[in-house]
Amino acid sequence: MRLVAIDEVAQTCSLKRGQGLAEARAMYPDIDVFDEDERADFALLEAIADWCDRYTPLVALDGKDGLFLDITGCTHLFGGEEAMLRDVLARLFQMGFYVRGSISSTPGLSSAISRFGPGGVITREDMSAALGALPVHALRLDEKAVASLLKLGLKRVANLMSMPRAPLARRFGAQLLMRLDQALGTNEEAISPRRPVASLSAERRLGEPIQTEEDILGMTAEIASSLKLSLENRGAGGKVFELVLFRVDGRVFRISAGASRPLRDPKRISGLFSERLNAIHDDLDAGFGFELLRLNVLQHDVFDDLQADFSGEERRETSLADFIDRVSARFGAGCIQVYQHRQSHIPERAEIFLPAIAAPERQPQCSETLQFLPRADRPLRLLRSPEPVEAFAALVPDGPPQQFRWRHVLHTVTRAEGPERIAPEWWIDDENAKERDYFRLESELGRLFWVFRLGRYGDDPPPTWRIHGVFA
Amino acid sequence: MAHAAAAQEKLFALREQIARLEGRSLPAMAAAKMESFVSGSSGEERLSFDIPALDDALSGGLPLDCITEIRSGSFSDAGAATGFSFSLVGLMKARKAAAGPMLWIADSFSSGEMGIPYAGGIRQFGIDPRAIFHASPRRLEDALWLAEGALESKAFIATILEVHGNPKSFGLAESRRLSLRAKAAGQPLFLLRHAGEEEASSASVRLLVEPAPALERSLPDGSMLGGSIGHPVFNITLEKSRNPAPLSFRLEWNLDDRQFHLARDPGKSSFHKWPAHSGASLSASADRQDRPKAVGAVVAFERAS
Incomplete structure (x- = not known):
């Protein structure tokens, strides 16, 4: 064990960095030694x-x-x-x-x-x-x-x-x-900053530290209004904001919040942080107060200046964006999501979720994709993953079962439609992946299930049955 | 004199307030409503089913500025309850021709149990899934916050709040709060309660949804395709409404027309009942143009005997 650092007193006592601990102890038996952390x-x-x-x-x-x-x-x-x-x-x-x-x-x-x-x-x-x-x-x-x-x-x-x-x-x-x-200085040396440099930032130094949430939000709105002019000059609005709070005793808190559309309005910017502050309420210890507040714009985007019209449509759009921003700031971006269609025949791959805040602008979408989609019946609720069912008396080779047991409940099939064969995507799954034959099965109570047979009869191992969703 | 007039005014205001709480209309309010109707914007919107018996029971249709509770008896009926709530939104869209987003506030337990709403199925219900926002809060308190925020923002044409069972933290006070929000915003909130009991709440209407066997698919010529599974059918029971007696309806949601119909009794299902080869139902062809013609003109018929 060696000494990695020494204090001033030790420096005057001819101890050195890198010295063996045993040697140092021999010189000064009563030194205090701590493990390096x-x-x-x-x-x-x-x-x-x-x-x-x-x-x-x-x-x-x-x-x-x-x-x-x-x-x-x-x-x-x-x-x-x-x-x-x-x-x-x-x-x-x-x-x-x-x-x-x-x-x-x-x-x-x-x-x-x-x-x-x-x-x-x-x-x-x-x-x-x-x-x-x-x-x-x-x-x-x-x-x-x-x-x-x-x-x-x-x-x-x-x-x-x-x-x-x-x-x-x-x-x-x-x-x-x-x-x-x-x-x-004849050879340039660059330092690598720890954080990305904000595209815009503004700050306030306070004579009197502030502690309460209202004060912080009020100050944020004030800083945001001083940022507004520079954003307008650039024709931009901020998408990701960061509020940096410097506490009197030197601790620094960073709170970032994103917006689904570029923002300039000070009130909405401070509204974002109001949700964030709510969410991290317990982690933000104001102590003796904050003496310096800085608002950074980490990411900005083109802000389309639109003239407001008299119909309420535009207001609905902004209130929607505002709602999404508030929810994402409070519960995280994954909390509110939108559906995204993918080119795939496998049901669980065809529709995925994207965070609403990151989703592309909801422009009038091309309706052609809607028309070219398969018109086959799809369930209203899709299970997270297909669950195995026990199927009885299925017609060989490609018929529906007469009865099946799912979650310990036996359902008797009165009517069936199918099969709809969905072949595996060999470029993702495997060449040996089995195809699925989907059936719509109606039980005697009128419940409608989406059940598929994985594999074919005569294969080894024999085919298994799964349930993948329920219809209305 | 002035004092009496002020008292009268006050009394009238109180009466009006009570009427508003109860959802009834006073003559003065009715007059005001008529006025706003004339000016083009109806004050209180109702969603009519176009089924006289059901609309009468709901005094004109489903009110769209309050909570409508859609209840299912058990989790295995979740598909039907989900379908019914989506069909209500589809009906709204078809009626109002209003394009607007919709918010689905999922319950994590129900999602795990019966899956999440699938975009392919929603599309078939006549709703563009890209206009649906799917929120998945972790706790019920967050879900309530989301519902309240969504109503307040007026950004969504409909909000569906999914809960399971009868949670303690969603009691009368919370539902009252949401109901007032909905009233203030004039936006509907559909409360989808899976596997729940009847309980006192501020919902104006509560419906029990049960699945029912679907009718067969109809063919272009009006007949039914035997053995097929057609549009979804729901058994609806009005558990709470202005109508005193609970009423039951069997409704079919036509996916193509986006319209409810009263479903006929599916008495005779024709699955496996027709013979596989039912025989010729067409008349034999005769006198077709492509028959080879006899050569030459007929001069005289052959002698019959």
Whole structure:
């Protein structure tokens, strides 16, 4: 067992990372040791990254203990780079984290300076000087490369920078030069943000934290109305919205809600979240309140501006979309579904469900498909899967049974229609799949069943009977 | 004087309120209704079956702004009850010529037991399945919320709420609430109760649906095709309506005309009764054009004896 991390006191006591635990115990018998919990560490880092979303939407993870924030174009909102860095560090310090940070033109240099240097803001002119003063560990190289550099006495980055490049590449591989170039900005390095960037977003910083649901919804509507103008300028409406709630103590809640049609109306947008808040009521712990609310438009679509007419038809359409959105927001998209017809003869494959929110626009649909459909009789209720029945005295080879037992009830058949043969789809099922012969069977009480025989007589194993649905 | 007039006004308002609760019409309301009828929009819509006896029992047809309960005695009659509720929607569509979506709020237990409504069968009932929204809430409370929201939104021409048995959490108070919503929205709510008992509820009409043997398929010339299974037939019992006595009807839903008919008694089923080869029922052909003609003109008939 080895030490993976040490606190400040331990650092002054000449303990080191990577040291054996037995050795450390021998030096200081009364040290406290905890097992590493990688998952908890990662969750903490993620939570801090969530919190950092307040500064920029582009937050990426740097290893196990670092974060990259791409603050291009954001600094003026926080009073410049110096002030922003101070703000980040101070707030995190108040939350109980000791954090070091720096701002520079490249992720590589920022990472190196915050981990191995003095931190702070590095201007473009100071880049090479600042990097040169650092030890070679700062270049994010693998351990083997660092060890071989140290063996040759190349302890500082400045030593490498003054050397000719070709022999360095030959000796230590391309990685060394790549890292060096990335730190100095001659080679572009992209960070990978944790979340997709919203196409539009707006936020409100609150002097007084809010706690109640009404306040949150009211604020959402207000933010949405400030988004409305930008949506109108783009001729778009939002389809997927995300409400990000930053709690005073640093916890971040994300609530997303979808709409079946592009939305702009602030009232309807806040209506979506009202259902979502209802649904997740218990999970949303307001604590001491939320200090920052942000509304993101994650997905938007073309919004058709329509002039309202005096007939009620248009209103019915919007109220339908509104209802679907509310239901989907409250119970999930799978709760309300529409039928979708598929090109198949197998009954359970011919008709499937699609979430109503994702279904294509309900335009006046082509009625030709309706006409070309088989006019054969189909049951009104289809069982989830065909259930086996015990059939008696069926006429061989292709007749209906005289009696059958389903769910322990014996039904006597008075009339029968069929068979309607449905051949298996060999391109999906199998070449050996058996065909089904469907019968409509009427029992003496007038109940009508849809029963099929799977397979043919004379086959081995013998055919079996299943029930697949009931008629009206 | 003014005081008396105010009291009169108040009394009239109360009377009107009671009448509205009971679903009856006062002379003043009747007059108002006539007015709105003249202006083109009838105030209270009723769905007429075009069967005089049934329409009379329902005082003009099925009211379309309240709860109509459709009950089946056991789960094995679920097919008939489902069919009857779909045929009511089909009748509405055929009558009003109104295109609009419909909401089916499924009960998960019933879906597991008797399957889910199948689009192929619905299409045969004369309803485009693409205009049907299928909601599958997990709990009954969610289903009630959905029904209420659907009525409130006025987005659907009909809402079918499926329940099984007589759940405690759907009692008189809940049904009263839904009934008021339906009244306010002027939208029908069909409550489809599988395997349920009769219970006090705010439904204006309750019907018990039982399956009945279907008639035979009719042929173009008006005769019946022996041994075939034709349009669905339901045994309907009016359990709760303005009519005091429970009435029973045997209705056939014509899938093609989208129309109810009184079903004749299916006394003589002809399954297996006719001989397989019933013999020639056509007259033998004679004097057809393609017969070879005798050569030459007839000069004289042959001598008979």
